[in-house]
Amino acid sequence: MSVWLVCFAVVGAAVYCVGVEQAQAQEKPLPKVEEITKHLDDLYRSTASHGQMEMQITTAHWSRTLNMEVWSQGEDLALVVIRSPAKEAGTATLKNTDGLWNYAPRADRLMRIPGGMLSDSWMGSHFTNDDLVRESSWEDDYDTQSAWAKEGGETFILLTSVPKPGAPVVYGRVEQWLSVEGWLPVKAVFFDTDGVLVRTMVYSNVVEFNGRKIPATMTLTPADKPEEKTQVTYQKMEFNAALDASIFTARGLRKAAQQ
């Protein structure tokens, strides 16, 4: 009797385990949406970061490469200073709790950028001011839903985000494809409020900086000008850097810009 009981228990457990495994393969439980959006918000951000990046802009009329130095701290502080080409060296964009500014090195003056221009082009690239200084947050400004998605035989987490009412966002919907492992963005597709494709961002070249793996290259293609693109590559990145918060002030900007 005890033998039967044991046999029964073993077979039952085995059947149970196989069933669970099958279910997991088909329908692995999705990670919590809040966790992913928080992860995305923090991916290129940390308590403080400092890095160098290269921006290659290709348009129908010209193409050029900018080298920039970037600093950020938390959600509210960011500074981008162009280092080359020489003509624009020192041109900078600053975001702090008071607002957004451009710095004109020739004039040695700051100019406030109206909030309405967050979605405007940054320095002639296809990136917007918002892309650069990340005013909007996936967690705070969007309602996001997640799902599994397959493309080219690979499985991704697909996030569909719709802006919350009143959020400072121009898109009507954003679809992001994330790797299942590490939740790294692979592709983001932006639609306007009419559901028309506006631009596509492709993430590639995963590099480890300071023990954190991020896609170091982002390529942005506007939907209405498929022959144009802007590619940004992080060349150096130091997360959790020791930064003095005074760099995110007018004086700090001038000092950084005139280096």
Add this chain to the structure above:
Amino acid sequence: MFLRLAARNLVRNRWRSFLTAGGVAVATALLIWTVCFSETFSVAMVKGATAVDVGQAQIHSAAYVKKASLYHTLTLDEAQLGAIRRVEGVAGASPRAQVYGLVGNESRSQVARILGIDSVNERAITNLSKGVVKGRWLSDQAPQDGAREVLLGKDLARLLGVGPGDELVVFIQAADGSLGNDVLSVVGLVQSGNTAVDRATVLMHLSDVQMLAALEGVAHEITLSVTRFEEAEQVVGAVQAVLAKDNTSAAPEDRLVVRTWKEVLPQLAQMIETSEKSIWIIYFIIYLLAALGILNTQRMSAMERRREFGVLLALGVKPRSLGAMLVTEAVFLSMLGGVIGAALGWGVSAYFAEYGLNMAALSDSGSFKYMGVSFDDQFYFIVDMGGILEQLVWVAGVGMLCGLWPAWSSARLNAVQAIAGRT
């Protein structure tokens, strides 16, 4: 004999004839005034719309005509500009570069249309220089050192909270992809009455804009003014002919295209056309009133004279002649009124042609604006003699039409019944 009969009939009831002719006279005078006013209004509107911004004609590259873009420029050639200026009817020609950029300071900024102009020649093509309400116009030569000069639309200056003597920063996305930036010094404020200019335009020296926007030696347009508005089309044809030689050797997208303000601003041209057409409704109403007056008079007088007509018919007067007599009466009456009215209307219009009608009095703000276009405060009427004569012909025609019905019914009278008063 019929003429005498007709005249006698009109004289017999002097008051009625006088009042009817008076009504026609007032209607005609009103019409002529309206004709002169609307003509003046259209010309003033074209003047107001073209004088501050687009001029009366513009030259662009074919590519720019297709799509206004920073990159679709034309090469400036002094010899060519000189040739254009020598074309008969051209009052002035001035090159401009137009870019968009951000102007502002540490506390505010605005996106603005930055118009690079030739400060000397611009004065010959638009009234912008006369619209300086504070400060001064750009100096004849761009200063070699120090801040670059800038003139702001008055409303834009208010939005930015700056005035003459203040500093501004400008960022321009240049044609080579670079980001032009520099400090500007506000030298003056411009009020043109044109909303697009006053709210969103910044005027700078062409050479400064060329430098900041990487547009050395090129511009986007050459703006022309003509000596006579009405001849803009002919002048455009003549200028196009002057450019023909250079155009044959140029690439298709670089060929220069000359267009009148009507082609540059089709919406405005259409708006003016609509407003000219809508005046016909007023004409119609005035004519209708005059016609009803004449019709009423003629019908009454024909009714009263039934017996007389019966006698005339019985005496052997042909019905057709009787009808002709009545039509003659109506035409005579309306012509009498028409001539008096034309004289009156011409007199009033001539007065306004000489002394002007103060349009500013019609508006609260002290300056007259309509559909975003500002006008001269004084309207000096254009008195068009052809238009006056045309109105007289119309009045005569209306008089004849109104005489037809009473004439027709009188001519069909049965003599016996009419004499007996039984109709």
